[in-house]
Amino acid sequence: xxxxxxxxxxxxxxxxxxxxxxxxxxxxxxxxxxxxxxxxxxxxxxxxxxxxxxxxxxxxxxxxxxxxxxxxxxxxxxxxxxxxxxxxxxxxxxxxxxxxxxxxxxxxxxxxxxxxxxxxxxxxxxxxxxxxxxxxxxxxxxxxxxxxxxxxxxxxxxxxxxxxxxxxxxxxxxxxxxxxxxxxxxxxxxxxxxxxxxxxxxxxxxxxxxxxxxxxxxxxxxxxxxxxxxxxxxxxxxxxxxxxxxxxxxxxxxxxxxxxxxxxxxxxxxxxxxxxxxxxxxxxxxxxxxxxxxxxxxxxxxxxxxxxxxxxxxxxxxxxxxxxxxxxxxxxxxxxxxxxxxxxxxxxxxxxxxxxxxxxxxxxxxxxxxxxxxxxxxxxxxxxxxxxxxxxxxxxxxx
Numbered sequence: 343x344x345x346x347x348x349x350x351x352x353x354x355x356x357x358x359x360x361x362x363x364x365x366x367x368x369x370x371x372x373x374x375x376x377x378x379x380x381x382x383x384x385x386x387x388x389x390x391x392x393x394x395x396x397x398x399x400x401x402x403x404x405x406x407x408x409x410x411x412x413x414x415x416x417x418x419x420x421x422x423x424x425x426x427x428x429x430x431x432x433x434x435x436x437x438x439x440x441x442x443x444x445x446x447x448x449x450x451x452x453x454x455x456x457x458x459x460x461x462x463x464x465x466x467x468x469x470x471x472x473x474x475x476x477x478x479x480x481x482x483x484x485x486x487x488x489x490x491x492x493x494x495x496x497x498x499x500x501x502x503x504x505x506x507x508x509x510x511x512x513x514x515x516x517x518x519x520x521x522x523x524x525x526x527x528x529x530x531x532x533x534x535x536x537x538x539x540x541x542x543x544x545x546x547x548x549x550x551x552x553x554x555x556x557x558x559x560x561x562x563x564x565x566x567x568x569x570x571x572x573x574x575x576x577x578x579x580x581x582x583x584x585x586x587x588x589x590x591x592x593x594x595x596x597x598x599x600x601x602x603x604x605x606x607x608x609x610x611x612x613x614x615x616x617x618x619x620x621x622x623x624x625x626x627x628x629x630x631x632x633x634x635x636x637x638x639x640x641x642x643x644x645x646x647x648x649x650x651x652x653x654x655x656x657x658x659x660x661x662x663x664x665x666x667x668x669x670x671x672x673x674x675x676x677x678x679x680x681x682x683x684x685x686x687x688x689x690x691x692x693x694x695x696x697x698x699x700x701x702x703x704x705x706x707x708x709x710x711x712x713x714x715x716x717x718x719x720x721x722x723x724x725x726x727x728x729x730x731x732x733x734x735x736x737x738x739x740x741x
Contacts, residue, residue, distance in 0.1 A: 354469045357699020364682035365693050373686045376725035378713045379695040385581040385633055394621030395614055406613045408605040410436020414620040421623050427561045433593055435601050436611045440546050440575035440588035447571050448475040450600040451540050457505045459498055463700035465516045479702045486657050486668055490518035492526040495533055508540040514547045517700045517712035518666050519659020521551055524558040531563045546575040547662040549630055552638050555660055567593035580622045585615040637663050643719040647726035665713045674711050685732050692725045
């Protein structure tokens with residue numbers, strides 16, 4: 343039988359999705375599963391976006407431009423201007439989700455064997471994108487004790503080699519929920535300018551910031567125009583994960599022209615989805631105000647419930663809708679599988695994301711999980727109560 347590629351065998355499985363078969367089996371047994379494992383919001387998609395597709399009168403569903411429709415990119419530029427990010431339509435390439443934007447960025451600025459420095463824990467698929475692109479992730483560890491704040495800038499500088507091409511951050515962070523401050527962004531900006539690197543910021547959770555704190559984009563930083571690449575997406579902003587529309591944004595014309603060649607090779611982003619996303623940009627601010635209020639309530643409920651469990655350590659998220667939790671166990675992968683295979687309480691269980699998959703350093707994060715607080719507060723209370731009982735039983739069995 344022919345062999346699969348080395349790249350294929352090195353491609354990591356999703357730590358979020360690999361437990362799905364166990365969850366499906368639990369459901370077949372009649373067990374109700376509370377999904378704390380995946381960032382699929384239950385917030386309603388703006389009606390204006392849904393109506394734009396329903397009421398569309400297209401006779402031919404044709405290709406769009408490779409860089410995305412001009413009308414959508416112009417409206418995106420206006421959206422960014424409201425967020426103090428001064429770009430125009432020519433600085434934007436529309437992609438099939440933020441995932442494709444990141445792949446285009448990697449392909450445009452790095453060759454096989456090059457390195458990208460990423461604070462970990464980080465979005466698990468960064469590992470997969472790096473394998474697919476033939477590049478190496480160089481992690482710099484942030485700690486739950488520091489709430490996953492940016493590690494000291496000296497730790498980044500120690501890791502820079504001739505192969506280093508970029509630093510990648512997610513702001514606010516998935517899986518940590520950490521929001522980088524303006525001061526932290528400026529430290530990174532100084533570093534990439536000093537060493538002539540790119541700074542890539544995954545800013546898909548820009549709207550989800552709490553406690554009166556403001557999001558500071560890398561493209562708000564003057565003098566960083568040639569170094570900055572933003573990865574963005576509508577998935578979480580408008581609860582439109584299935585639209586699969588994102589974008590790459592940069593003032594660096596060489597980056598945009600190179601990324602466009604990758605965009606041309608895959609022809610175009612989805613036409614209907616762009617119509618929906620263009621309409622979504624007219625969503626009233628009240629939509630976001632209500633969403634933020636809802637998520638702050640969910641976060642506060644989650645933290646309160648988790649802090650009542652003995653031996654649990656919780657990071658306090660300032661953005662996105664994720665929380666990193668350290669459990670008094672040895673292996674969260676085994677625990678997460680056991681929750682679905684062998685445990686239920688009143689015919690209910692919970693599904694969590696083991697955190698080891700959000701690290702690239704072996705052996706780190708083995709006793710941590712990521713919780714997505716995308717359930718209503720009353721369901722979060724029930725889910726964490728079940729988690730508490732499960733932990734007690736699991737630890738008792740282990741001893």
